[in-house]
Amino acid sequence: MAEVHIIGQILKAVDFAEPHLYCKWSVQSGNAWRLVQGEVQGQTHVSSHRLENSSDFAQPLDIHLSTAAVQGWPRLLVEVFAVNILQQSWPVGYGFAHIPASPGGHRLEINTWKVAPCGWWESVRERFGGGGAALSKTDLLYSGVERYKLQTRSSGKIIVDLNLIFRKFEDYGVEFK
Amino acid sequence: MDTKTTASYFSLCITGQIVSATFPLGPDKEYVFCRYELLAGPDWQLASGPQHGLTQLATNKQRHFNDPIVFNMPIEVTYKSTSPFGWPQILVSVFGRSGLGRETLLGYAHIHLPVFGSHRPAEVPPTQIAPILMPKLPSMLADLTSWILRREPELKDPKVLLDNLKCKGLSMESYGSLEFQMHTVMRGARKLGYHWHV
Numbered sequence: 282m283a284e285v286h287i288i289g290q291i292l293k294a295v296d297f298a299e300p301h302l303y304c305k306w307s308v309q310s311g312n313a314w315r316l317v318q319g320e321v322q323g324q325t326h327v328s329s330h331r332l333e334n335s336s337d338f339a340q341p342l343d344i345h346l347s348t349a350a351v352q353g354w355p356r357l358l359v360e361v362f363a364v365n366i367l368q369q370s371w372p373v374g375y376g377f378a379h380i381p382a383s384p385g386g387h388r389l390e391i392n393t394w395k396v397a398p399c400g401w402w403e404s405v406r407e408r409f410g411g412g413g414a415a416l417s418k419t420d421l422l423y424s425g426v427e428r429y430k431l432q433t434r435s436s437g438k439i440i441v442d443l444n445l446i447f448r449k450f451e452d453y454g455v456e457f458k
Numbered sequence: 459m460d461t462k463t464t465a466s467y468f469s470l471c472i473t474g475q476i477v478s479a480t481f482p483l484g485p486d487k488e489y490v491f492c493r494y495e496l497l498a499g500p501d502w503q504l505a506s507g508p509q510h511g512l513t514q515l516a517t518n519k520q521r522h523f524n525d526p527i528v529f530n531m532p533i534e535v536t537y538k539s540t541s542p543f544g545w546p547q548i549l550v551s552v553f554g555r556s557g558l559g560r561e562t563l564l565g566y567a568h569i570h571l572p573v574f575g576s577h578r579p580a581e582v583p584p585t586q587i588a589p590i591l592m593p594k595l596p597s598m599l600a601d602l603t604s605w606i607l608r609r610e611p612e613l614k615d616p617k618v619l620l621d622n623l624k625c626k627g628l629s630m631e632s633y634g635s636l637e638f639q640m641h642t643v644m645r646g647a648r649k650l651g652y653h654w655h656v
């Protein structure tokens with residue numbers, strides 16, 4: 282069984298309109314992949330910056346996966362939530378990125394999107410009433426099947442720093458270009 | 459059947475330093491010092507080097523407030539392990555000391571020790587920059603009390619920041635950054651079949 286180690290940090294969120302953000306992340310993979318050690322999901326603390334418009338999470342990732350097939354290469358899914366002063370939280374960004382397919386150090390920038398408000402009342406509610414619309418089925422994040430008819434807006438970026446260590450892939454004849 | 463003795467563990471030697479702390483609008487207190495701690499997973503064993511350290515009290519009073527506050531604190535450790543899971547991290551607690559001698563927390567910073575040597579030209583030193591995160595108080599009354607008593611909140615166990623689920627609900631503010639320069643030397647990983655580079 283070949284093994285993949287993902288060691289890194291979810292560094293920060295930039296270019297979001299809201300200052301206080303937290304991020305829920307998860308790493309999903311296909312049926313042939315098994316988690317050996319580590320946690321595949323987590324939630325960061327709420328973070329804001331004193332001077333700039335960014336949020337530093339610095340959430341460490343340490344995941345050890347083993348696999349019998351290359352199908353179902355793992356993906357990192359992120360959902361960014363904003364918090365207001367009344368402690369209400371609503372999603373302001375959905376995004377995902379595949380874990381890179383070559384060993385070494387990588388810096389990923391995950392561009393995110395959020396659900397667009399449908400009319401005037403919805404946009405007032407998004408600004409003042411504690412949040413816009415959210416996705417009811419979060420598997421829309423990584424599947425392209427039922428996305429038609431969903432209106433979305435672009436949102437900020439999440440910057441992730443990953444170091445990947447692969448093991449025993451050559452025994453199975455897998456090459457990385 | 460050949461009986462070749464293979465190494466069952468690899469060793470990781472980290473040499474480097476905590477270079478400096480930079481605050482864009484100046485630090486909140488005059489003197490700044492750090493306490494660092496090295497944490498690793500259950501498979502890792504510290505072979506040599508100190509696990510904790512305390513730096514000197516440094517300041518940039520005589521110079522521009524924007525200048526980096528230089529610590530130059532050496533970090534030299536060697537770890538032995540059987541698996542890269544639980545890669546060691548360094549957790550630094552940054553404290554400030556006002557002229558009157560009162561010490562308060564300025565924030566926490568943590569990074570993984572470098573996994574790869576960096577592919578960069580030789581003139582540029584490998585630097586890792588970590589943001590300094592300061593815990594924020596949950597309510598306005600607590601803010602007022604802390605301002606009156608001049609005592610900032612501290613996390614009871616800063617290792618909570620390294621956990622994936624325990625820091626849910628915690629609120630932090632980032633201000634300032636800590637710069638590290640660290641080099642890695644590894645031994646024995648290739649024999650175990652690890653693909654460290656393309």
